[in-house]
Amino acid sequence: xxxxxxxxxxxxxxxxxxxxxxxxxxxxxxxxxxxxxxxxxxxxxxxxxxxxxxxxxxxxxxxxxxxxxxxxxxxxxxxxxxxxxxxxxxxxxxxxxxxxxxxxxxxxxxxxxxxxxxxxxxxxxxxxxxxxxxxxxxxxxxxxxxxxxxxxxxxxxxxxxxxxxxxxxxxxxxxxxxxxxxxxxxxxxxxxxxxxxxxxxxxxxxxxxxxxxxxxxxxxxxxxxxxxxxxxxxxxxxxxxxxxxxxxxxxxxxxxxxxxxxxxxxxxxxxxxxxxxxxxxxxxxxxxxxxxxxxxxxxxxxxxxxxxxxxxxxxxxxxxxxxxxxxxxxxxxxxxxxxxxxxxxxxx
Amino acid sequence: xxxxxxxxxxxxxxxxxxxxxxxxxxxxxxxxxxxxxxxxxxxxxxxxxxxxxxxxxxxxxxxxxxxxxxxxxxxxxxxxxxxxxxxxxxxxxxxxxxxxxxxxxxxxxxxxxxxxxxxxxxxxxxxxxxxxxxxxxxxxxxxxxxxxxxxxxxxxxxxxxxxxxxxxxxxxxxxxxxxxxxxxxxxxxxxxxxxxxxxxxxxxxxxxxxxxxxxxxxxxxxxxxxxxxxxxxxxxxxxxxxxxxxxxxxxxxxxxxxxxxxxxxxxxxxxxxxxxxxxxxxxxxxxxxxxxxxxxxxxxxxxxxxxxxxxxxxxxxxxxxxxxxxxxxxxxxxxxxxxxxxxxxxxx
DNA sequence: CCTGAGCATTACATCGTTGGAATCTTCGCG
DNA sequence: CGCGAAGATTCCAACGATGTAATGCTCAGG
Numbered sequence: 001x002x003x004x005x006x007x008x009x010x011x012x013x014x015x016x017x018x019x020x021x022x023x024x025x026x027x028x029x030x031x032x033x034x035x036x037x038x039x040x041x042x043x044x045x046x047x048x049x050x051x052x053x054x055x056x057x058x059x060x061x062x063x064x065x066x067x068x069x070x071x072x073x074x075x076x077x078x079x080x081x082x083x084x085x086x087x088x089x090x091x092x093x094x095x096x097x098x099x100x101x102x103x104x105x106x107x108x109x110x111x112x113x114x115x116x117x118x119x120x121x122x123x124x125x126x127x128x129x130x131x132x133x134x135x136x137x138x139x140x141x142x143x144x145x146x147x148x149x150x151x152x153x154x155x156x157x158x159x160x161x162x163x164x165x166x167x168x169x170x171x172x173x174x175x176x177x178x179x180x181x182x183x184x185x186x187x188x189x190x191x192x193x194x195x196x197x198x199x200x201x202x203x204x205x206x207x208x209x210x211x212x213x214x215x216x217x218x219x220x221x222x223x224x225x226x227x228x229x230x231x232x233x234x235x236x237x238x239x240x241x242x243x244x245x246x247x248x249x250x251x252x253x254x255x256x257x258x259x260x261x262x263x264x265x266x267x268x269x270x271x272x273x274x275x276x277x278x279x280x281x282x283x284x285x286x287x288x289x290x291x292x293x294x295x296x297x298x299x300x301x302x303x304x305x306x307x308x309x310x311x312x313x314x315x316x317x318x319x320x321x322x323x324x325x326x327x328x329x330x331x332x333x334x335x336x337x338x339x340x341x342x343x344x345x346x347x348x
Numbered sequence: 349x350x351x352x353x354x355x356x357x358x359x360x361x362x363x364x365x366x367x368x369x370x371x372x373x374x375x376x377x378x379x380x381x382x383x384x385x386x387x388x389x390x391x392x393x394x395x396x397x398x399x400x401x402x403x404x405x406x407x408x409x410x411x412x413x414x415x416x417x418x419x420x421x422x423x424x425x426x427x428x429x430x431x432x433x434x435x436x437x438x439x440x441x442x443x444x445x446x447x448x449x450x451x452x453x454x455x456x457x458x459x460x461x462x463x464x465x466x467x468x469x470x471x472x473x474x475x476x477x478x479x480x481x482x483x484x485x486x487x488x489x490x491x492x493x494x495x496x497x498x499x500x501x502x503x504x505x506x507x508x509x510x511x512x513x514x515x516x517x518x519x520x521x522x523x524x525x526x527x528x529x530x531x532x533x534x535x536x537x538x539x540x541x542x543x544x545x546x547x548x549x550x551x552x553x554x555x556x557x558x559x560x561x562x563x564x565x566x567x568x569x570x571x572x573x574x575x576x577x578x579x580x581x582x583x584x585x586x587x588x589x590x591x592x593x594x595x596x597x598x599x600x601x602x603x604x605x606x607x608x609x610x611x612x613x614x615x616x617x618x619x620x621x622x623x624x625x626x627x628x629x630x631x632x633x634x635x636x637x638x639x640x641x642x643x644x645x646x647x648x649x650x651x652x653x654x655x656x657x658x659x660x661x662x663x664x665x666x667x668x669x670x671x672x673x674x675x676x677x678x679x680x681x682x683x684x685x686x687x688x689x690x691x692x693x694x695x696x
Numbered sequence: 697c698c699t700g701a702g703c704a705t706t707a708c709a710t711c712g713t714t715g716g717a718a719t720c721t722t723c724g725c726g
Numbered sequence: 727c728g729c730g731a732a733g734a735t736t737c738c739a740a741c742g743a744t745g746t747a748a749t750g751c752t753c754a755g756g
Contacts, residue, residue, distance in 0.1 A: 004742055004743085005742070006742080016743075018704085018706080020743060021705085023743095024743095027704085027705090028704075029704075029705085030704065033705085048743075051400075051403040051464060051742080052399075052403050052742035052743045052744090054711095054743095055399040055400050055403050055711050055741090055743080056743050061464075062410070065443075071428040071640065073424065073641075075424055077419045079419075079427070080445060084445065092442050093443050094443070095431050095442070095443045097428065097432065116440075232641055233640065233644070266641055270645070270646055270648070292579060295580075295581070296581070296617075352713085353712070362736090365735075365737080366735060368714055368715095369735085372714080400713045401712075401714080402741090403711090403713075403742065404714050405714070405741080
């Protein structure tokens, strides 16, 4: 059986509370006593029981990271940074999948407190985040306090801390780049419609539209490809559908495809390769996220890069601050981005 | 403040223990009482406090999943299944990264006790797993009990539960397939050497060698590409090195490349595309793992498929069993695999 | 030598849940 | 109608750590 404070206390000839004082170091302990306790601690290889500590003072040392789809490359990279950086702060990461289910997100929030979690980092796909925000407001009214939450990604600002890339700006820049290089019919992959609606999608779409407008171009609704999941498979299948449709209708192909994630771009590149449509000669393709595979796509993918590690860092910092000061005003941290030019775009 | 069993009990007009009985369902409760309690439960949106429960019965409901590199696609897919399936069993997943550091693995094991973890699922890259095994043996001698551990992947059997694919057999089959289709000079990417040594690598190499021997071919050490990390980037760089070397030395190119993971195959495909070496016409490429991106590689990648979900399922089942019966003999579960034939292999 | 200030330590209660034992109900059967 | 068994419910204690309040100790100053 593992040693408890009692055992340590007995060995050191002091009371359990003194041992606790030594461990936590807030109450002063005489040097000589401290030494005795510390040696007993070492001798018994004492490890505090987090359940007990958690029960007593409500801190578990765990924080939850909830991502919409854990199997994407983007999630994996993000998760890695979170785990590494959380570790440095003495936190462990409890991984959760929110899916595309708003209810799941709410559930995560309400269960957080009980599931040994000190805080929550949420990456909502859906605008449904507002559901959580409403919860937040409602809880405030009830005098209940939700666990500290930081949102990764853009949501309606309902007084919740958030960390994100400026999606509309990035999408605008990327679209503008395509326009500058002579593209006129730019399809998007990852758009929203009645069936599928995500905050990220809406914001990137908005940036795309802004760039078109700026250039005096009009959006072609037919070139909006909606993918129910942001995976290569879904993107490939939906994008194939677009090509089939254009072919049957005798419509011209787009001259560029702006995929809202690199993962989807991989699917699109595959479809194009299979159909003998050359990238970038016949059609340009760009992505978003700069996942590890992007540089090794065929051809290497032009995309939007941002530092995922600093997202994790900023989110953890914000969470720590929120835990320390529950009533501080909500922060909104924007992570810088840049276009990475590789081989998937040609000048027309 | 969250509702406790006391609150629920008061509302339902019963004792806290009865509420507990309803929740846990081991002690019988009269139907009418149960109903009253359940309605109170729902009304107060009761959620058990895991800290208290953990303190009382020594279970935290958390298990740790430690993977060598969280940023790989393979890890992501695995993590997803673990999170989903663990959830079904009422467990939350605490994610950890073991890196390629044996000490880190040992640390994870010892930290498990501290960090509210009921068990540990480890995917060791290195044979260093034996370090943990030694810990295990040592701990036994000391009368200390390590937390329940299940290993994903193949390690020296030191009495630890393991779940894995039969790597040597799969590698043998894949190599044999390449030989049957007329390939004679098969490079491998992901081999081991003095600097980098991993259990998985060694076992797949062994299978490759066995197939060559069976076919009366001899291994060419020059065609063994060692990658310090199993990422597209590392594979691309090391494989490029091989091609450069062969070119300078005037050696002939291999006619096939067996990458020990799909991630590395993506890097290899990129390098070949960039150099104008056509796949599969000039060179065949195969992978291992069947990650989601494999089917969308260019060309679609022939690889070894196995059900990652059933790995997660088997590991969780084994862990549950181990927790229930700490002294049961160690199990060794082999997950079936199969070759998936796509477009990256041509008959010669 | 006594007193009181100030610091160090201890006793006790408590967090929420659940085993175990004790108590209370209900119901069948003699 | 009474008794006992089975079933349902309650009471109490304990899991381990720690905040709070009370106690003990040391030492300076009168």
